[in-house]
Amino acid sequence: MSSISLRGVSKTFPRPDGTALDVLGGVSFEAPDGSFSAILGPSGCGKSTILGLIAGLDHPTSGAILVDGRPVTGAAPRIGLVFQRPRLLQWRRLGDNVMLPIEREYSRDERESRARRYLALVGLEGYEDYYPAQLSGGMQQRAAIARALAIEPDILLMDEPFSGLDEMTARRMREELVRVWRETGKTIVFVTHSIGEAVFLSQQVLMICAKPAAVRRTASIDLAYPRAYGDPAMFEIETGLTREFLAMTEKRTVSDG
Amino acid sequence: MSWLHRSAAALVLLALWLVLALLLPNFVPGPVPVIGTMWGNIVSGEALEHLVPTLVRVGFGLSLTMVLGTLIGAVMGLSRVGELYLDSFVMVGLTVPAIVYGIICVIWLGVTDAAAVAAIGLAAFPAVAISVWKGIKGIDAELVAMGRAFRLSRREIVQKVIFPQLLPHMLAALRYALGICWKICTTVELIGMPNGVGYQLNFWFGLFSMEQVFAWTLLFLLVMFAIEYAAFKPIERHMTRWRGDAPLRLAV
Numbered sequence: 001m002s003s004i005s006l007r008g009v010s011k012t013f014p015r016p017d018g019t020a021l022d023v024l025g026g027v028s029f030e031a032p033d034g035s036f037s038a039i040l041g042p043s044g045c046g047k048s049t050i051l052g053l054i055a056g057l058d059h060p061t062s063g064a065i066l067v068d069g070r071p072v073t074g075a076a077p078r079i080g081l082v083f084q085r086p087r088l089l090q091w092r093r094l095g096d097n098v099m100l101p102i103e104r105e106y107s108r109d110e111r112e113s114r115a116r117r118y119l120a121l122v123g124l125e126g127y128e129d130y131y132p133a134q135l136s137g138g139m140q141q142r143a144a145i146a147r148a149l150a151i152e153p154d155i156l157l158m159d160e161p162f163s164g165l166d167e168m169t170a171r172r173m174r175e176e177l178v179r180v181w182r183e184t185g186k187t188i189v190f191v192t193h194s195i196g197e198a199v200f201l202s203q204q205v206l207m208i209c210a211k212p213a214a215v216r217r218t219a220s221i222d223l224a225y226p227r228a229y230g231d232p233a234m235f236e237i238e239t240g241l242t243r244e245f246l247a248m249t250e251k252r253t254v255s256d257g
Numbered sequence: 258m259s260w261l262h263r264s265a266a267a268l269v270l271l272a273l274w275l276v277l278a279l280l281l282p283n284f285v286p287g288p289v290p291v292i293g294t295m296w297g298n299i300v301s302g303e304a305l306e307h308l309v310p311t312l313v314r315v316g317f318g319l320s321l322t323m324v325l326g327t328l329i330g331a332v333m334g335l336s337r338v339g340e341l342y343l344d345s346f347v348m349v350g351l352t353v354p355a356i357v358y359g360i361i362c363v364i365w366l367g368v369t370d371a372a373a374v375a376a377i378g379l380a381a382f383p384a385v386a387i388s389v390w391k392g393i394k395g396i397d398a399e400l401v402a403m404g405r406a407f408r409l410s411r412r413e414i415v416q417k418v419i420f421p422q423l424l425p426h427m428l429a430a431l432r433y434a435l436g437i438c439w440k441i442c443t444t445v446e447l448i449g450m451p452n453g454v455g456y457q458l459n460f461w462f463g464l465f466s467m468e469q470v471f472a473w474t475l476l477f478l479l480v481m482f483a484i485e486y487a488a489f490k491p492i493e494r495h496m497t498r499w500r501g502d503a504p505l506r507l508a509v
């Protein structure tokens with residue numbers, strides 16, 4: 001398992017007109033080994049950019065990203081990603097989709113047993129031979145989570161994975177995710193724009209404000225798992241965070257104007 | 258069930274033909290004499306004698322057109338500059354009537370099979386190029402990004418993520434190109450080949466034998482259907498099996 005640590009990470013993208021667009025302006029946080037962190041912020045504030053940097057898909061302009069105290073390079077830590085949409089290959093059966101990232105490394109038997117194991121873990125036992133189009137959106141997203149788990153990653157990065165689902169399905173998926181996290185002990189970084197989702201899932205909420213993004217506040221959520229929807233203590237935290245968040249964005253708007 | 262509808266459609270066509278033949282006996286020969294004539298051609302060996310050269314020309318022409326079209330379509334899909342250059346070429350290629358290619362190739366290469374193949378290859382490739390071009394433009398970038406995120410090799414991304422997305426476009430192109438190739442081949446045979454189905458059509462047109470013209474056309478159609486049902490339909494069904502006729506929706 002792995003800890004993640006970001007120290008003053010900045011990212012600048014060139015605009016088409018040649019000027020620079022500062023997306024991240026010194027993002028710092030610590031995600032201990034086996035922890036569940038939520039990155040909370042409004043749409044388009046650079047949350048996904050942070051995940052891309054941790055995954056090593058892109059390089060920071062300045063600052064350091066450490067996994068287990070070592071800088072992230074191309075292939076070193078095993079990182080599983082789950083995207084907003086399932087991004088399954090429609091022409092492959094579910095089992096073959098889950099096996100996709102491990103086809104080079106393992107024998108057919110090992111791959112198949114892993115696909116079965118992780119599909120079962122996300123509640124899709126016996127669905128190996130279905131095509132994605134035969135399943136609902138929620139089931140496809142479960143399969144995407146199984147695919148990320150099948151590489152047996154140290155870290156699981158999730159980019160608003162439930163935002164495309166209806167609320168009832170999303171609720172069940174969150175409960176399942178907490179169960180999977182507690183069973184596997186992965187370090188999870190979960191990007192969301194929903195305060196309720198962040199509070200329900202995570203141990204710490206990293207509140208990000210827009211452009212250039214930085215962690216404005218880290219709120220730790222000291223509630224026992226499994227958490228229940230409608231728990232008054234959780235509701236209280238959510239209300240508090242909402243108030244802080246609004247104050248934060250208002251201040252930004254005033255200073256921007 | 259689908260075969261039932263298809264056979265019914267064939268019967269309806271046959272009935273229409275029969276009615277037309279009864280109403281206009283001087284213009285439309287009936288199914289019975291036409292099928293009889295076709296059978297006569299088959300038994301005498303004449304059908305095969307002319308069908309084989311046509312099939313060979315179409316086969317080589319189709320291969321040429323697929324290679325040419327795929328190459329040009331790939332360049333257009335992958336390079337912005339290539340797109341700017343080749344776009345108008347393809348549009349020109351698409352607009353020039355097929356017979357022009359036939360005439361030019363026969364003048365250049367003489368009354369040879371090479372002329373027929375070249376004419377077919379030139380006339381049909383724009384359709385393939387457009388298909389491949391659109392296919393490449395339609396590649397889902399999110400899936401490619403997923404492949405990168407999971408550390409698939411370049412080769413794996415091309416093989417497992419990109420190629421399967423292009424395959425349906427390639428099949429559609431192949432099918433469409435085959436239709437065009439047939440038509441061009443008969444035209445070229447009509448203007449300057451010593452044998453082939455097009456040559457036969459022209460020959461019997463000269464003798465005003467409607468029965469023979471119909472018999473050769475029918476033979477042609479039957480071969481096309483055979484290719485469609487023996488090759489294209491099964492391949493297509495295999496390739497699109499993941500879509501499913503009636504998607505089965507299951508609750509979460």
